[in-house]
Amino acid sequence: MTAIAPSRDVAPGVPARSLAAELEGRTRFAAVLRYATMPLLLTGVSIWLYLYVKGHELDSIEARLLNQDFLVDKLLEHVRLAGFATLAVVAIAVPLGTLLTRPLLRRLTPIAVTVANIGQAIPSLGLIAFFPVVMAQVGFRPALYALVLHTALGVLRNTMVGLDQVDEAVIEAGRGMGMTKLGVLFRIELPLAVPIILAGIRTAVVLNVGSATLGTFISAGTLGDFISIGHALNREAVLITGATLTAVLALGIDWIAGIAERVLRPRGL
Amino acid sequence: MSDFREYLSYRRDHLLEQTLEHAQLVLYAIATATVVSVLIAVLVYRRERVAAVALAAVGALFTVPSLALFALMIPIFGLGFRPAFIALTVYALLPILRNTIVGLRSVDSAVIESAQGMGMNRLRRLVKIELPLAWPVIITGMRVSTVMTVGIAAIAAYINGPGLGGDMLEGLARIGAPVALHMVLASILLVVALALLFDLVYLALGKLTTPKGIT
Amino acid sequence: MTAGATSNGDSRALIRLENLSKRFPGQKQNAIDNLSLDIPEGEIVILVGPSGSGKTTTLRMINRLIEPTSGRIFLEGEDVTSVNGDKLRRRMGYVIQQIGLFPHMTIETNIATVPRMLGWDTKRIRTRVRELLDLVGMDPEVYAKRYPKELSGGQRQRVGVARALAADPPVLLMDEPFSAIDPITRARLQNEFLQLQTKIRKTIVFVTHDIDEAIKMGDRIAILDESSHVAQYDTPSTILAAPANAFVEDFIGAGASLKRLNLTHVADVHLLDWPTMPVSAERDSVRAALLRSDKGSVLLVDDARRPQRWVNAMDLEHGSIPLAESGLEAPVMQRTATLYDALNEMLNSLQGATAVVDENGAFCGVIDIETVAAAIRKMREEARLVYRGEGGSPREPALAGAERGGDGDVRGGSDFGGAAPGGGDDFGAAAAGGGDA
Numbered sequence: 065m066t067a068i069a070p071s072r073d074v075a076p077g078v079p080a081r082s083l084a085a086e087l088e089g090r091t092r093f094a095a096v097l098r099y100a101t102m103p104l105l106l107t108g109v110s111i112w113l114y115l116y117v118k119g120h121e122l123d124s125i126e127a128r129l130l131n132q133d134f135l136v137d138k139l140l141e142h143v144r145l146a147g148f149a150t151l152a153v154v155a156i157a158v159p160l161g162t163l164l165t166r167p168l169l170r171r172l173t174p175i176a177v178t179v180a181n182i183g184q185a186i187p188s189l190g191l192i193a194f195f196p197v198v199m200a201q202v203g204f205r206p207a208l209y210a211l212v213l214h215t216a217l218g219v220l221r222n223t224m225v226g227l228d229q230v231d232e233a234v235i236e237a238g239r240g241m242g243m244t245k246l247g248v249l250f251r252i253e254l255p256l257a258v259p260i261i262l263a264g265i266r267t268a269v270v271l272n273v274g275s276a277t278l279g280t281f282i283s284a285g286t287l288g289d290f291i292s293i294g295h296a297l298n299r300e301a302v303l304i305t306g307a308t309l310t311a312v313l314a315l316g317i318d319w320i321a322g323i324a325e326r327v328l329r330p331r332g333l
Numbered sequence: 334m335s336d337f338r339e340y341l342s343y344r345r346d347h348l349l350e351q352t353l354e355h356a357q358l359v360l361y362a363i364a365t366a367t368v369v370s371v372l373i374a375v376l377v378y379r380r381e382r383v384a385a386v387a388l389a390a391v392g393a394l395f396t397v398p399s400l401a402l403f404a405l406m407i408p409i410f411g412l413g414f415r416p417a418f419i420a421l422t423v424y425a426l427l428p429i430l431r432n433t434i435v436g437l438r439s440v441d442s443a444v445i446e447s448a449q450g451m452g453m454n455r456l457r458r459l460v461k462i463e464l465p466l467a468w469p470v471i472i473t474g475m476r477v478s479t480v481m482t483v484g485i486a487a488i489a490a491y492i493n494g495p496g497l498g499g500d501m502l503e504g505l506a507r508i509g510a511p512v513a514l515h516m517v518l519a520s521i522l523l524v525v526a527l528a529l530l531f532d533l534v535y536l537a538l539g540k541l542t543t544p545k546g547i548t
Numbered sequence: 549m550t551a552g553a554t555s556n557g558d559s560r561a562l563i564r565l566e567n568l569s570k571r572f573p574g575q576k577q578n579a580i581d582n583l584s585l586d587i588p589e590g591e592i593v594i595l596v597g598p599s600g601s602g603k604t605t606t607l608r609m610i611n612r613l614i615e616p617t618s619g620r621i622f623l624e625g626e627d628v629t630s631v632n633g634d635k636l637r638r639r640m641g642y643v644i645q646q647i648g649l650f651p652h653m654t655i656e657t658n659i660a661t662v663p664r665m666l667g668w669d670t671k672r673i674r675t676r677v678r679e680l681l682d683l684v685g686m687d688p689e690v691y692a693k694r695y696p697k698e699l700s701g702g703q704r705q706r707v708g709v710a711r712a713l714a715a716d717p718p719v720l721l722m723d724e725p726f727s728a729i730d731p732i733t734r735a736r737l738q739n740e741f742l743q744l745q746t747k748i749r750k751t752i753v754f755v756t757h758d759i760d761e762a763i764k765m766g767d768r769i770a771i772l773d774e775s776s777h778v779a780q781y782d783t784p785s786t787i788l789a790a791p792a793n794a795f796v797e798d799f800i801g802a803g804a805s806l807k808r809l810n811l812t813h814v815a816d817v818h819l820l821d822w823p824t825m826p827v828s829a830e831r832d833s834v835r836a837a838l839l840r841s842d843k844g845s846v847l848l849v850d851d852a853r854r855p856q857r858w859v860n861a862m863d864l865e866h867g868s869i870p871l872a873e874s875g876l877e878a879p880v881m882q883r884t885a886t887l888y889d890a891l892n893e894m895l896n897s898l899q900g901a902t903a904v905v906d907e908n909g910a911f912c913g914v915i916d917i918e919t920v921a922a923a924i925r926k927m928r929e930e931a932r933l934v935y936r937g938e939g940g941s942p943r944e945p946a947l948a949g950a951e952r953g954g955d956g957d958v959r960g961g962s963d964f965g966g967a968a969p970g971g972g973d974d975f976g977a978a979a980a981g982g983g984d985a
Contacts, residue, residue, distance in 0.1 A: 093381075093382050093385055094385040094389070097385055097386060097389050098389060101389070102393075105393075182525065182528075182529065184480075184484075185480055185483065185484060185524070185525045185528035185529065186484065186521060186524070186525055187483075187484035187485070187486075187487040187488075187498075187501075187521065187524045188399075188484065188487075188488075189487040189488050189490075189498055189501050189502075190487060190501050190517065190520060190521035190524060191521075192501075192505075193501040193502070193504055193505045193517045194517050194518070194521060196505065196508055197504055197505065197508055197513045197514045197517050198514060200508065200509060202508070231646070231648070231651075233644060233645075233646035233647070233648035234648045234649070234650060234651070235648075236613070236644060236648055237642070237644060237647070237648025237649070237650075237708075238648070238650070238661075239613055239637070240611060240613060240637060240642030240644065240648075240721075241637060241638070241642060241661055241662050241665075241711070241712075242634045242635065242636070242637035242638035242639075242662060242665060243634065243661070243665065244634050247665075251650075252650055255652050256651065256652060270396055273398065274396075274397075274398030274399060274400075274401075275398070277398050277399075277400040277401060278400055278488075281502070281505060282505065288400060291400060291401065291404045294404075295404065295407065295491075300407075300408050303404055303407065303408070304405070304408065306401070306404065307400075307401040307402070307404040307405045308401075308405075310397075310398045310400070310401040311396075311397040311398065311401045311402075311405075314396050314397060314398050314401075315393060315396050315397070318396050330652035331652065331695065332651050332652045332653065332654070332695030332696065332697060333651055333652055333697075
């Protein structure tokens, strides 16, 4: 969950972004810390959870919830919701962001960035409540819409910022060598924007995994069901299992996304 | 639309109260998170590895889904304001801590050296020189944190915390009734308005409190 | 100057700009106003002028990154005003100040960009990339697979030139290619580039705001006033000797006779022979060589004849110091450097002479301060001739003022303390690398 809003993150004129990057992953130590420690931690937590549930005497309600079948069901629901939401976000926001930075629409870029910034203030719980109420329908679809709207603006914003920060001189050199405008977009601008777009997508994935939990409020299932059922029926073990699993899932996805981000970043940057 | 306006005026006192509660929860969390972050930052910023560890730990907490974190508060702190406040404080840490460390680290070493040369001790340097110079960056971190926390605070309602999230869940419970949409819409708009208001306040505060001479 | 300078007329115009104008939307005045210019084949033409003179806009109109509002552009006799711009640009190399290497591509891929677009096969591209890296003096084995961020500023600049030359275009457009580089590296890159141009003979349009660079690099200079009005278009020597009007005179600025030193390259003057010995030689044989010669010192060179140390009789007395460390370090000058560079080097190193080397760094002679002084003297005389020839001109050339100041220097040539008798007699007439073919 790095900066959703890189340009607003730090005061202007302060070379803070590179410093922050340095602290958070560029140095060897930080990289080791991040990429080696996390799997160990997550494995540890999972084992603890297993032992905790194992050592707990389950009543009939708990036994119906805390078993492999139910868990796999909920996990799949969760991953499906977060996964589809992320795919939809990438499919919508990246092309839209690209379009909004083309010369014809370039004047709209700052407006779009502002709208995206404001839009990010919309609370996820609000969106999760909004779509079912408007659509008079609960379940997967309104949950999907809520997640997409919640995270698309961030990816849109990062796409625009990413394309915007590409060095003019590099574009000029490409055009000067006779590359077509599309050629420059696909071979130069987008590859050079990849790190920032990827950071946006990573944030979106992690947010989606987190917000998918709220799907339980609108009958979209997900691991959130453990939390809400555990809470409603006052079964602490179920609640703790749900909360811990969600946390492990989110951190695990963030870890994988972090590695993907490193691998997919063009070399030479 | 006119229905919605009617709803707003009819429920004005209630909405205002919820908004104020929401703002209060956020402010408490941010104030606490700022104090904690600055303390941690002051302890770690000079040692790069320790700083990296602190940031990684706070970053991991930040990544825990909000509903999960709020839920985990229940077995420890029960329901109500206290667990909501603690969970939000935990979320608010990362942007502030990161910016504080970055801000402190980017203070020009020549400035620090000359302060040292004038006989300022470590504490005095920190209070008189480094923190004021890092302040614009710190306040930006607070701003990012606040805008984000305003949104997450809605979920506090799930553990019977205060704020506008209550109306969202309430609206959800009344799916089908016209008032459901009004409740959800009004609470969303108020959360967004609150976020924007905070944003503006921070902008002004940043301008007012930034030492003259730093741009 | 005389024989060596390119004369007007007989060389073919490879690029012809005809009544070019550009007005940007929302502006009242033309940014470029009715510009006509012939760029002869195989020459370096410099567009120079103050900021706002539209020189970069002009350059960008030649490859149609900016479309002209009116007028025509011809390339190799063909009207290219409205052909496909992307295809046109593949026929012209383009080098800009920031170079603009693609940071996410290796040096090899960067250079291969245009050949790839032109559909060359992989093997041909590979060979070409290697050839080009060699050409700009970078080892392909070392650099082909590196990324731009791993190179120094000077190396990036060389790769930029190599990339522009990739598909062997007849034309090279260069927009302040050396401006962003530190002065010492800049001088070296300029010299290397002139050396390169003797091999590749491209038609080059070169934009700069620096008149000294223009004089050094140009076969011809177009001095541009506001809206790209051509204030004067001529060889550097003529412009210095006879500025066409007050604007040109102002632009050239003071010290015109000193600037003229930029017109003559070290290779064009007579270099002095100097006794040399291998740095590995015996002390006694060095002493013997010194005795045999009429010079006060001997130049020690390594196996590749690269200059190492200057040693004199005194240095040879200190038996305890190894030869390779005695005497003074020997700074060197490229043959393509100008007399201005040479004078600069001598003043900086506080030595009255400097060793000159060829492309491989091997010693080929010595230039001393007296040679430079003689060159100044010679140029002054020639300038005076030009001045008389232009007698009817209403304005007095700037040189007159510079001359008065210069008189003392020249008469007091002995102030330079050079011992060698004047090499001035041998000073060639060839100017600024003008093609005499």
